[in-house]
Amino acid sequence: xxxxxxxxxxxxxxxxxxxxxxxxxxxxxxxxxxxxxxxxxxxxxxxxxxxxxxxxxxxxxxxxxxxxxxxxxxxxxxxxxxxxxxxxxxxxxxxxxxxxxxxxxxxxxxxxxxxxxxxxxxxxxxxxxxxxxxxxxxxxxxxxxxxxxxxxxxxxxxxxxxxxxxxxxxxxxxxxxxxxxxxxxxxxxxxxxxxxxxxxxxxxxxxxxxxxxx
Amino acid sequence: xxxxxxxxxxxxxxxxxxxxxxxxxxxxxxxxxxxxxxxxxxxxxxxxxxxxxxxxxxxxxxxxxxxxxxxxxxxxxxxxxxxxxxxxxxxxxxxxxxxxxxxxxxxxxxxxxxxxxxxxxxxxxxxxxxxxxxxxxxxxxxxxxxxxxxxxxxxxxxxxxxxxxxxxxxxxxxxxxxxxxxxxxxxxxxxxxxxxxxxxxxxxxxxxxxxxxx
Numbered sequence: 001x002x003x004x005x006x007x008x009x010x011x012x013x014x015x016x017x018x019x020x021x022x023x024x025x026x027x028x029x030x031x032x033x034x035x036x037x038x039x040x041x042x043x044x045x046x047x048x049x050x051x052x053x054x055x056x057x058x059x060x061x062x063x064x065x066x067x068x069x070x071x072x073x074x075x076x077x078x079x080x081x082x083x084x085x086x087x088x089x090x091x092x093x094x095x096x097x098x099x100x101x102x103x104x105x106x107x108x109x110x111x112x113x114x115x116x117x118x119x120x121x122x123x124x125x126x127x128x129x130x131x132x133x134x135x136x137x138x139x140x141x142x143x144x145x146x147x148x149x150x151x152x153x154x155x156x157x158x159x160x161x162x163x164x165x166x167x168x169x170x171x172x173x174x175x176x177x178x179x180x181x182x183x184x185x186x187x188x189x190x191x192x193x194x195x196x197x198x199x200x201x202x203x204x205x206x207x208x209x210x211x212x213x214x
Numbered sequence: 215x216x217x218x219x220x221x222x223x224x225x226x227x228x229x230x231x232x233x234x235x236x237x238x239x240x241x242x243x244x245x246x247x248x249x250x251x252x253x254x255x256x257x258x259x260x261x262x263x264x265x266x267x268x269x270x271x272x273x274x275x276x277x278x279x280x281x282x283x284x285x286x287x288x289x290x291x292x293x294x295x296x297x298x299x300x301x302x303x304x305x306x307x308x309x310x311x312x313x314x315x316x317x318x319x320x321x322x323x324x325x326x327x328x329x330x331x332x333x334x335x336x337x338x339x340x341x342x343x344x345x346x347x348x349x350x351x352x353x354x355x356x357x358x359x360x361x362x363x364x365x366x367x368x369x370x371x372x373x374x375x376x377x378x379x380x381x382x383x384x385x386x387x388x389x390x391x392x393x394x395x396x397x398x399x400x401x402x403x404x405x406x407x408x409x410x411x412x413x414x415x416x417x418x419x420x421x422x423x424x425x426x427x428x
Contacts, residue, residue, distance in 0.1 A: 104398075110405070111408075146428060147427065148427050153409075178417070184318075185409075185412045188409030188410075191405040192405070192406060194325075194405050195394070195399075195402030196402075198399045198402045199392070202395065205428060207428065209427050210424055210425070211424070211425040211426075212417065212422055212423075212425075213424070214417055214422035
């Protein structure tokens, strides 16, 4: 499968590398190309990895991952282009975190709206699926880093797009992703971030995850 | 120990009954006494259970539980009286849920503030501890209802008050409550409610709980 990754941070690199290792062709996009981080990532990941602009990556991908900082995601997606995203599965991994007032971060949107919903409204022809935003980037692609069973969640308005994302999550090692329903569930998923940050402080590791005991 | 319970709903009754069964003297408070629900609860729970106004219950308790609806908690606590709460451990179990716009509920306060913080600011002489708000009321007092290990959280500004609440949680069956720090962590704990509600819908039971796999 051809996959576009928007964003060259830890999340984008981690997901890109895993997706290449699973046999996909992956193009990493950044605001301006050439971008040193994207070029280094592509170099390190062999012939199935490439780099370009946000628009290049979005056009290339059959599935596109939004791995940009939540505070600039809408702007980055505009640069990627509505035409390049139309009809495609757009996996929104971002969190609308605001670090401008120091730690712990607050959210730029929550409660009655969410970044996932904002993206779906701004790009009505994309099939947006919120996923992986509640998990540290190392654990995203290697669930076994955290002992025992634990959970990953997704939501979105398009059942087929969610089925495609579940397939990708299973390839990452997630056995039974929990589907929370339509995109309004992104409010709850994004609002898990404040407690995630406090938990990281309390237990002194990023390698933890939520399990829904039942 | 003498315990005051503010609120006659499912949470107040469940906690009150458990606390009586553990050998405590418990007074349940309501806006106006006599209150039929509080009277029935007291009758059903024998000589260690009693009922009165919010102020009666707050005055009676060495530890006081706020089990009122989050949307009216500040008002209920004012009726309980700052003098009756001063110097005491006030366990805030409430969530600031707003059901006025239908399901799923939104929060009346979140992100940059929380109900726990509002209560601590309004009653600076009380030792407020946020606890149990992320757990369905049956599971609160009977963790074994949910299979396997799973977690309960608390936060607050007073270490001794938190130690007292940990003691009570252990008596309920919670082995290792996770202390998330000062009262600002109540933001994260209360913001878990939206995903809690979606999870309840997705897995069709209230008898689930978060475990922090690590």
